[in-house]
Amino acid sequence: xxxxxxxxxxxxxxxxxxxxxxxxxxxTARQHRDRIGRIYAGRNGIIGAxxxxxxxxxxxxxxxIRALRHTPSGAFGSCRYKLKSxxxxxxxxxxxxxxxxxxxxxxxxxNGGGDSADTCLKxxxxxxxxxxxVQAIHVPKTVDNDxxxxxxxxxxxxxxxxxxxxxxxxxxxxxSMSKTSTKVFVLEVMGRHAGWIAAAGGLASSKDREIPIVxxxxxxxxxxxxxxxxxxxxxxxxxxxxxxxSEGVKGADxxxxxxxxxxxxFGHAQLGGVAPVVAGIIRDGxxxxxxxxxxxxxxxxxxxxxxxTDVEQAYAMGKAAVEFAVxxxxxxxxxxxxxxSKPYRWKVGMAQLSKVANVEKMMPKGFxxxxxxxxxxxxxxxxxPLIKGEDYPPYRDGxxxxxxxxxxxxxxxxxxxxx
Numbered sequence: 001x002x003x004x005x006x007x008x009x010x011x012x013x014x015x016x017x018x019x020x021x022x023x024x025x026x027x028t029a030r031q032h033r034d035r036i037g038r039i040y041a042g043r044n045g046i047i048g049a050x051x052x053x054x055x056x057x058x059x060x061x062x063x064x065i066r067a068l069r070h071t072p073s074g075a076f077g078s079c080r081y082k083l084k085s086x087x088x089x090x091x092x093x094x095x096x097x098x099x100x101x102x103x104x105x106x107x108x109x110x111n112g113g114g115d116s117a118d119t120c121l122k123x124x125x126x127x128x129x130x131x132x133x134v135q136a137i138h139v140p141k142t143v144d145n146d147x148x149x150x151x152x153x154x155x156x157x158x159x160x161x162x163x164x165x166x167x168x169x170x171x172x173x174x175x176s177m178s179k180t181s182t183k184v185f186v187l188e189v190m191g192r193h194a195g196w197i198a199a200a201g202g203l204a205s206s207k208d209r210e211i212p213i214v215x216x217x218x219x220x221x222x223x224x225x226x227x228x229x230x231x232x233x234x235x236x237x238x239x240x241x242x243x244x245x246s247e248g249v250k251g252a253d254x255x256x257x258x259x260x261x262x263x264x265x266f267g268h269a270q271l272g273g274v275a276p277v278v279a280g281i282i283r284d285g286x287x288x289x290x291x292x293x294x295x296x297x298x299x300x301x302x303x304x305x306x307x308x309t310d311v312e313q314a315y316a317m318g319k320a321a322v323e324f325a326v327x328x329x330x331x332x333x334x335x336x337x338x339x340x341s342k343p344y345r346w347k348v349g350m351a352q353l354s355k356v357a358n359v360e361k362m363m364p365k366g367f368x369x370x371x372x373x374x375x376x377x378x379x380x381x382x383x384x385p386l387i388k389g390e391d392y393p394p395y396r397d398g399x400x401x402x403x404x405x406x407x408x409x410x411x412x413x414x415x416x417x418x419x
Contacts, residue, residue, distance in 0.1 A: 003033065003034065003035055003036055003037040004035075004036065004037060004104055004105065004106025004107060005036070005037045005038045005039070005040060005103060005104050005105045005106065005107070006025075006029050006036050006037075006038070006039045006040065006105065006106075006107035006108075006109065006322075006325075007040050007041070007042065007049060007054070007100065007103075007105045007107065007108050007109070008022065008025050008026070008039065008040070008041050008042070008057075008076075008109040008110075008111065009041065009042035009045045009046050009048060009049065009076070009109075009110055009111065010022065010042075010045055010074040010075075010076055010077070010078040010111045010112065010141075011045045011046065011078055011079060011080075011081075011110060011111065011112030011113070011115070011116035011119070012078060012079075012080060012112045012113050012115060012116060012141075012142070013078070013080075013113075013142075013143065013300060014072070014073045014074040014078050014300065014301075015072070015141060015142075015143050015154070015155030015158065015159070015300050015314075016072045016155065016158040016159070016162075016300060016301060016302055016303040016306045016310075017072075017154055017155055017157075017158055017303070017306060017310050017311050017314035018073075018074055018078075018111060018141050018154070018155060018314065019068040019069070019071045019072065019073070019074070019075045020068065020069045020070075020154075020311050020314035020315045020318070021111050021139050021141060021154060021314045021315065021317050021318035022041075022068050022075055022076070022111065022318060023065055023066060023068040023069045023315060023318065024314070024315040024316065024317065024318025024319040024320075024321075024322075025039075025109050025111075025139065025318040025319070025321060025322055026039050026057050026065050026068075026318075027062075027065060027066070027319075028318065028319045028322040028323065029107075029322050032322065032326050035326045036107060036322070036325075036326070037104070038056065038058055039057045039058065040054040040055060040056060040057065040103065040105065040410060041054070041055040041057050041075075041076040041407075042054065042055070042076065043055055043076060043077050043407065043409070044076075044077035044078065044079045045076075045077065045078050045079035045081060045112075046079065046081055046083065046096075046110070046119060047079045047081055047419060048076070048077075049096055049099055049100070050092060050095055050096060050099070050417055050419050051416075051417055051419065052099050052102075052412050052413070052414050052417065053409065053412075054099075054103065054409065054410040055076055055405075055407045055408065055409060055410065056408050056409070056410050057405075059406050059408035060405045060406050060407075060408075064403050064405055064406075067401075067402075067403035068403060068405075069311065069315060070303065070311075070391070070392075070393035070394070070400075070402070071303065071393070071402040071403045072301045072302070072303035072306075072402065073301060075403075075405050075407075076405075076407065078112075081419070082115050082118070082119060083096075083119050083122055083123075085122070086122070086126050092419070093122075093123075093126050093130060094130060095417050096123065097127055097130045097131070097132045097134075098414065099414065100127075100132060100134055101132050102413050102414055103410065103413075105134070106133075106134060106135060107134070107135050107137070107322075107325050108120070108123055108124075108134050108135065108136040108137070109137050109139055109318075109321050109322070109325070110123075110136065110137075110138055110139065111138075111139040111141050111318070112138075112139075112141055112142070113140075113141060113142035113144065113146070113147060113153070114142070114146065114147060114356075114357065114358060114359070114360060116138065117138045117140075117147070117333060117353055117356045117357045117358075118357040118358050120136045120137070120138040120331070120333075120353055120357075121136070121138075121331060121353040121354060121356075121357045123136045124136035124330055124331035124353065125331070135325050135328075135329070135330045136330060136331055136353075137321045137322075137324055137325050137329070137330075137332060137333070137334075138321075138332070138333040138353055138356065139317050139318055139321045139333070139334070140153050140154060140317055140333055140334070140335070140336075141153060141154050141155050141314070141317075142155055142156065143155045143156055143159040143190060143197065143299070143300050144156070144190065144191055144192065144193075144194055144196065144197070145160075145194065145196035145197070145361070146193065146194040146196070146360045146361045146362070147333075147356060147359075147361060148351075148355065148356055148359040148360070148361045149333075149335050149349075149351040149355060149356060150333075150335035150336050150337075150349075150351065151335070151336045151337060151338040151346065152313070152336055152338075152386055153336075154310060154313050154314035154317055154336075155300065155310070155314070156196060156197070156310070156386065157306075157307035157309050157310030157313070157386035157387055158300075158302065158303070158305075158306040158307045158310045158311075158387075159190070159197055159200070159299050159300055159302075160196070160197065160199075160200035160203070160307070160383060160386055160387050161200075161305060161306070161307045161310075161386075161387035162295070162298070162299045162302045162305055163187075163189050163197055163198075163200045163201050163244070163295065163299060164200045164201060164203040164204050164387055165204075165305060166187065166295065166299075167187060167200075167201040167203075167204035167211075167213060167242060167244055168204035168211070170185050170187060170242060170293075171185070171204060171211045171212075171213065171240075171242045173185075174240045174241075174242060174291075175238075175239070175240050178239045178240035179239065181289060182240070182289050182290060182291050183235050183239070183240050183241065183288040183289050183290065184231060184235065184240065184241050184242070184243060184279075184282055184288050184289075184290040184291075185240075185241075185242050185243070185290070185291050185292070185293070186242075186243040186245060186275045186278050186279045186282070186290060186291070186292040186293070187201065187242065187243065187244050187245070187275070187292070187293055187294075187295060188245050188246075188247060188273075188274055188275035188278075188292070188293070188294040188295065188296075189201070189244060189245070189246055189247065189295050189299060190246070190247055190295070190296075190299060190300070191218060191246035191247060191248050192218065192247065192248040193218050193248050193360055193362065194218060194219070194248075194360060194361065194362050194363055195215070195217030195218050195219055195220075195246050195248075195362075195363045195368075196363060197246065197299070198215050198216065198217055198218075198244050198245065198246040199215065199217070199363060199367065199368075199375050199379055199383065200383060200387070201213055201215055201242075201244030202215055202244075202374055202375035202379070202380070202383075203375075203380065203383055203384065203387065204242075211242065212234035212235075212237065212238045212240065212241045212242065213241075213242045213243070213244060213374070214227070214230050214231055214234065214241060214242070214243045214244070214373045214374075215243075215244050215245075215373055215374055215375065216243065216244070216245040216246060216249045216278070216373070217246060217249070217363060217368060217372070218246050218248035218249055218250060219362055219363050219365075219368065220368065220372040221250060221251065221252045222249050222250065222251050222252070222257060223252070223372075224281060224285070226371075226372075227281070227373075228281070228282070228285040228286055230371070230373050231243065231282060231286065231288075232286055235286075235288060243278060243282075245274055245275060245278050246274075247274055249274055256274075257274045257277050257278070258273045258274035258277060273294075275292040275293065275294050276292055278292070279291075279292040303393055303400065303402070304392065304393060304400050305390075306390075306391055307386060307387045307388065307389060307391070308388065308389025308390055308391040309344075309385060309386055309387070309388055309389050310386065310387075311391045312391075313336055313346070316334075316336075316348060317334045317336070317348075320334035320348045321333075321334055324350065329350070331352065331353045331354070332350050332351065332352055332353060333350070333351045333352075333353055333356050334348055334349070334350060334351075335348070335349040335350060335351045336348070336349070337349040341381050341382070341384075341385060342381070344385035344388070363379075366378050366379075367379035367382065
C-alpha cells in the first residue's frame, strides 16, 4: 500500500504537555515511513487545514522535535474553532477533503478535548461519503480532565500539580501574615463544569500538615451562608484560611458566579473573575482582610513544574495514536487505563470516538466531602499519582530552554478559502 501523508493539529486551550503528545505523534510517524510519508501540522489547528496553511514538520531536525517534550504551549498554534454539521456547513468539509486529497493526506491526528473529539468524529464519518476516506484519530488533551472513558487527560496532571503547589505555598504565606494582616487568600482556577482542578488544591493539606482549605466546585451549588460559616470556622481555629474556587461555580439559580455575558467561538460562556466575587462575599459577610489571585494561563503553561506522570502519558497518547492508525483503526482515541493506584500503574487503552464526543466527565459524588467544601480520601487516592514525579526542562542562565520550531510552510496549491 502506498504511503499516505499525515496531518496533525492542536485544538483548544494549550497545556504544559500538549507538545509532548506532538512529539509522540511526529517521532512515531517518522518510524513508519513505509506507511506514513510526510508529516504535516496545521498552523493554528484545524484552521490550518481549511486555509491550506500547512507546516512541514520534516524541516525541523530530530533534536528540535525531541525538545517539544519539555516545551509548553502549542508549537504549531492552536484554535477554538468547531466545525458545524455537514448540513449546516458542507463547504467546510468539502474544503477539508480537498486539501487532504491535494496533499495526499490519509491520516488525521487531532489533539484536543471534547470539541475536537467531536470534530474528529465528524471528519472520520463524512470523509468517506465525500469520496476520500481518512483515518481520523483523536489524541486526548484537556486540563479540565473531563473526557470520558480515559482515567485522566494529558495536561491535567501538570495543572493539578501547579495548583496543589500554589495552594500549599500561598497558605504558608497567609499563615505567616494572618496575625496582623491577611486572613483569607482566594485562588481562582480553571474548570467550567468539572471541579477536577479545584480538587487538586485539596492535596496541599495532609494528615501530617493540616491546612485550612475551602474548595468551591462547579458540581456543588454555591451556598453563601454555609460558605461563610466554613471560612469563619477555619479562621477562628487556624487564624487564616485559603479558598480554591473553580471558575465554573454556580449559584442555586444555576447561573455562573462569574458569567460576563460573553461567549467564545464554541458558544461557551467566557468565564473569569469569580475570585474577586468570592473575596467580596468574604469582605461583606465577615469583614476579614483578604487577597485574591487568578491562576489563569500560568496554571496550564507551567512546564517548569510539570508532573512526570503527565509528561509520560501525554507522549504515550501521541505515540499510540500513530500506532493505532498504522494498524488500520479509525475514529478512535487512545486512553489511559489505571491498573492500580498503590503502586500506581497504567496502560494504554482505546475508546470509540462515538462514546467520547460531546460527553463530559464530572467529579464523582464520592470524591467530594459531605459538606461540599473538600475532597475525600478516595479522591486523594485518585489525584496523588497524577502529580507525582518531576520532569524539569533543561535550564540556561536560570531560565528553561524551550524550543521554537521553524514551522516552514508547505507551498499552497489551491485557491484561498475564507472561514
